[in-house]
Amino acid sequence: MFNPWIHQIDVAYSRRGHLRGRRDFLRNLAVGSLAAGTLSFGDLLRLEAAEMKRNNMACILLWMQGGPSQFETFTPLVGHANGGETKAIATNVPGIEIAENLPEIAQVMDRLAVIRSMTSREGNHQRATSLLHTGYLPTPTVRYPTFGSHVAHQLAPDDVELPSFVRVGNVRSGEAGGLLGVEYDPFVVQNAERPPRNSEPTTSDDRYRRRVVLMERLEQGYARRGAAREVEDHQKLYRKASRMILSEDMRAFDLTRESEAVRAAYGEGQFAAGCLLARRLIESGVTFVEVVASGWDTHADNFRRTRELCAGIDRPTAALLRDLEDRGRLDNTLVIWMGEFGRTPKINGRGGRDHFPRAFNVALAGAGVQGGRIVGKVSPNGGQVAERPVSVPDLFRTFCEALTIDPDHEDMSPIGRPITIADEGEAVAELFA
Amino acid sequence: MASPTKIGRTRPHRAIGCLAALVALLGLEIQTALADTSPSPRPSSANVTSRDIAAEVDRRLFADIAAAREASTDDAAIFRVGELTDDVTFLRRVYLDALGRPPRPTEIRGFLNEPSPKKRIELVERLVEDPRFGANWANYWRDVILARRTDNRALVLVNRSVQKYFTTAINENHGWDDIARAVITATGNVREHGEVALILAQQGKAAETASEVSRVFLGIQISCAQCHDHPTDPWKREQFHELAAFFPRVRVRPEFVDGQRSFKLVGRDFGPRRPRVNKKGRKRPPIEHYMPALEDPAADGTRVGPRFFLTGSTLPLGTPDAERRGQLADWIITPSNRWFARAYVNRMWAELVGWGFYEPVDDLGPGRDADALATLDYLSAEFVSSGHDMKWLFRTIASTEAYGRESRSRDPAGRKQLGFNSVQPLRGDVLFDALVVALNLPDELAARGTGLASLTDKKDAGEAADEMEMMETQMNERQRRRRRLLGGPRGAFQLAFGYDPSLPREDVKASIPQALAMMNAPQINRQLRAHRRNSLLREITATVASEGEVITELYLRCLSRAPTVEELDICVDYVDKAATPAEAFEDLQWSLINSTEFRYRK
Structure with missing residues (x-):
């Protein structure tokens, strides 16, 4: 259908450079068109829906399976025995220090915001993984959709031939489309270096x-x-x-089409390949990509193991943020780095740290999140949130805010129970101001 | 559209000309193919009650439909009553429903050639005595229970034991009341006692267990009252927690059996009365149930005692676990509790006839509207009189004309067509078995990973991966072990293609990865090759010569019927234009197993 407004919208979009959020857009549009009396309210609503699906909002979730230690990543504990042997290093933002294990990420700290005061009560891997994917604790009566399914449901354009939600790697209990239906299940790619399973005809x-x-x-x-x-x-x-498997866009899954230089920038390993794949998919119109790095359950030998684990994600994460920015996609792509919980301040007898949901950290970038910010604070021994606690519903509302999704949008469960995208809470406003 | 309804009397099939050609192809006589269209025969001496009751159900349903039509302003077409379906469709339907697999060509020919006017009912009576009947419905109940798991370990831990338990219980004809009691009161090692599955799937947590017991056995979703009074039903928050108070002493304990890590379900009657915090800062579960305070969920909350919301019957605080759960089970299964029989009958009717008196099948109310409630209540009362006999109920429903009628698509708006059966998507296990038949895979593969295999073949866990492997081909030892515990290729397939059987069927949709697997999985495509040893095409072409016969055999194996004249024309035309007949037949078989008809039962 011919839409006379698209041209104007596109002009407005490109002129603003990084016009984000449908509210800005609607404000612009409304002033012109409503004043001229050319749009009815219904038109406006339809346009709003269409525009939301056209504004290329996307999200990449970097999922740290197992519960990454906050102290060895973004919340180093200096001057307390609980900090262990991990040192803090300076970042490219004066006054912000993160753990020495992430030297490359330290150099993109100005794009990154860290919430150091995440808090939940769920310390079981499976239930917490489900909680941090859906925003709700699992129950037998409602199958909550994983956040990627909500994002695909709310934002994915209809005309993209690739799946709108791709998960790279395996997340046990990462959940799926749930009450939204299998249409919104993640399309799982086990190995970023190989074509997705069954995606090639066995004949000509x-x-x-x-x-x-x-x-x-x-x-x-x-x-x-x-x-x-x-x-x-x-x-x-x-x-x-x-259409999907015969589509030219399937090339997005082929990392060999990237230059040596780009491959080198992302570094080696499955997670690096996953990050690069995520960027390629987002560019090809995929709305949500989840990339999994597992092994963070460091009950023993925490310091050596988190050093290795961080080495596997440090360069790829930094490269992803730079790459998105260079290509002009960071403004409308939310990047989330998180796991299901953090780890105990006290170091156990095996040099490990155990599960700790009471105070952990999450990092965010892009889609209007202001970089170089730290939200919240833990107590000197790391055992409590000292300032600005952020709950899981708060976090999901923050995601929604960045992605311009209505967190109170209701979907119906099969027995007619309305389920909002995010539970009751409040977005972390200071991340956007 | 609003043609007058006729019930039960059927006209000869419209496409007699069409059929005649096919029947000739099949080498059958035309009378036998049409013999079924006479109305249900009079009851014989055997199973008089079952058949009489089926007839009474049809009478009452017809009256209910007529009354609904009178009272409604809807398009009268929605109240039309369909004709009895033809023999071939009936045969595939009842095989899929009873045994979870399609009929094989010999069974199809045998049934079509059978002259007895009672052959449909006789077939139903024979199939419910087949051991695969129990295995099929065991898979169904496993899916009902495990689809709502909040603990994923349950999938690996009880997958086999739950199949084994239900297979045995159903085949040995335990009553549904006995099964419910066993599940509610279950204890013991989870790998040995499949009846623990429902509680284990909820990690033994009191609130979740209570909501599942109520949902599965009563069809009442009282769990909505967990956090607030139920918005539409009369349940109060207290009533939900009083139900949960039957389960606070259930514990899941780790246990080592033969060096293998496992768990057992126990009742623990000693422990703190209120939530207490241990040295690690974790709360120790108390032996009484506490209803959390809404404004402060971290606090201990209020202690509540066991009270059954339907009758108000109570037990004192301090009652031991075995007595608590045993008493609750008795209150649930007692014949005076109408919800228990109703929930089961409603569910079975929805599975077999394709629409439920209540939909969804696990949400009966009390504030819900039902269709043909009088019919449901009649059949439920008879089910109680039968001693909650599951085979009896299957026989009775499958003997009704309501079951035997033609199928229609589901209405997207959710309006039911009470005068028709409904097209149903095959469950994962059933689709797997349909592939086993269509791809000419060995029968052992069909038995493996079911309740039958675990009863007879203790060694199946150790067997190598094979043709139907849907998961990673390169697995490490841990993954391989997990896959074996999940039931081998069948389990992997079920994970990819299964669905929650309690969901309204219009919500059950196929996914892109499923379509891709059916179209492109190398394991399937290898088996399609005409020259591959043991492929279906190789077997067929070794015995029949003409292309018409090959096409017919392919249809029989894939769709349990012969092609129509129109289809035969399309196929012959396709073969003519292809580079080689072998290639054309491969393409045809691919098309058949990828067709809608393959994935549904009509």
Whole structure:
């Protein structure tokens, strides 16, 4: 359908450079069009929905499976025995220090905000993983959608041939589309270096197309004999799947198309490949990408192991932020770094740290989040949130704020219970000001 | 559209011409193919009650539909009553519903050639005595329970034991009341006692267990009252927590059996009366239930005693675990509690006839609207009289005309067509078995990873990965062990294709990864090759020669029926245009297993 406004919108968009948030957009649009009496309220709502899906908002979740130690990442504890052997280093933002394990990230601290006062009560891996993915504790009565599914549901444009939500790696209990339906399940890529499973026809493309056409012809009779709707849904799905695997955009999954220089900038390893893949997918229209780094459950030998784990994520994370910024995508891409909880201040007998949800940290960048910010503070021994506690619902409302999603949007559970995207709480406003 | 309704009497099939051609192909006589269209036969001496009750159910349902039509301003088409479906459709339907697999060609030919006018009912009576009946419904109940797990370890821990428990209980014809009692009062090692699955899936947590017991056995979602009074039903917050107060003494304890880490479910009658904090700062679970204070969830809350919300019956604080749970089970299964039988009958009817009196099947109210409630209550009362006999109920429902009618698509708006059966998506396990038949895979593969295998074949866990492997081909030892515990290739397939059977079926959708697996999985495509040893095409072409026969055999194996004349034309045309017949047949088989019809039962 021809939309006369698109041109103006695009002009407005590019002139502002980083116009973010549909509120700004609507304000601009409303002033012009409503004043001229050319748009009805209904038009406005439709435009709002269309614009939300067109403004290329995206999100990358860097998921640290196992519960990364806050003290060995973004909350070094200087001057207390609980800090252990980990030292703090300066960053490119004066006055902000992070753990020495993240020297590359320290150099992009000006793009990054850290919440040091995250707090929850769930210390079980599975339940906490579910909590930090859905914003709710798991219950048998409601299947809460994982946040990526909500984002895909709210923001993904209809005309993109790739899946709107891709998960790179395995997250046990990372949850899926839940009550939104399998349509919003993550498309899982086990290995970023290889094409997604079953995404290539086992025959020539021509023969594959012939097979699909034969199938569709043969089932016309079945449709007429009482299964019209099932056949229609089935063919829609198969067409979508076919369009996807035959699409040029599938090249986004092929990392060998990147230059040596770019590959080198991201570094080596599965997580590095995942970050690069995330950037490629976002550029190809994917709305939400989750990249998993596992192994953070350091009950023993915490300091050596977190050093190694940090080495695996430090350069790729920094490279991702720089790359997104260079390509003009950081303004409308929210990058989240987090795990399911933090680790105990007290170092146990095996040189490890145990589960600790009471005070941990999360890092955010992009989509209007002001870099070089620290939110909240822990007590000198690391055992308590000392200032500005941020709950899990607060955090999810913050995500929604950055992505211009209404956190109070309600979806219905199968028994008719309305479920909001985020539970009751408040966005961390100081991250945006 | 609003044609007058006729119930039960059927006209000969419209497409007789079409059928005649097919029947000739099948080498059958035309009368036998059409023989089923006479109305249900009179009851014979055997199973009089079951058949009489089926007829009574049909009468009452017809009256309910007529009354609903009178009272409604809706388009009368929604109240139309369909005709009985043809034999071939009925056969596939009842095999899938009873045994969870499609019929094989010999079974199809045998049934179509069977002249007895009572053959449908006789078939149903035979199938419920097949050991696979229990195995099939065991998979169903495993899915009902584990789809709502809040603890993912349950999937690995009880997958096999829960199949084994339900398979045995159903095949040995334990009553549904006995099964409910066993599940509510379960204790013991989780790998040995499958009846612990429901509680283990909730980590033994009192509130979650209570909400699942109520949902599964009563069809009442009282859990909405966990945090606030129920918005539409009369339940108060206290009532939910009083139900949870039957379970505060349940504990999941680690245990080592044969050097393998496992868990057992125990009742613990000693411990702190209120929540206490241990040295690590963790709260020790008390032996009574505490309702958290809404304004301060971290505080201890208020102690509540066990009280059953439907009757108001109570137990004193301090009652031991075994007595608590045993008493609750008795109050739930007692015949005077209508919800118990209603929830089961409603669920089974929805599975078999395709629409539920109440939908969703686990949300009966009390503030919900039902269709044809009088029919449900009649059948529920008879189910109680049968001694909660699960096989009896299956036989009875499958003997109704309501079950035997033609199917229609579900209405996207959720309006039910009470005069028709409904098209149903196959459950993961059933789709797996349909592939086993369509791809000519060995029967052992179908048995492996079911309750039948765990009863008979203790060694199946150690067997190598094979053709149907849907998961990673390169797995480490830990992944491989996990996969074995999940039930081998079947379990992996079920994880990818299964769905929560309590969901309204219009919400059950296929996903892109599922479509990609069916289209492109190398494991499936290898088995399609005409020249591969043991492939279906190789087997067929070794015995039949003409392309019409090959096409018909492919249809029989994949869709349990012969092609229509129109389909045959399309296929022949396709073969003519292809580079080689082998290639065309491969493409045809691919198209059939990827078709809508393959994934649904009509």
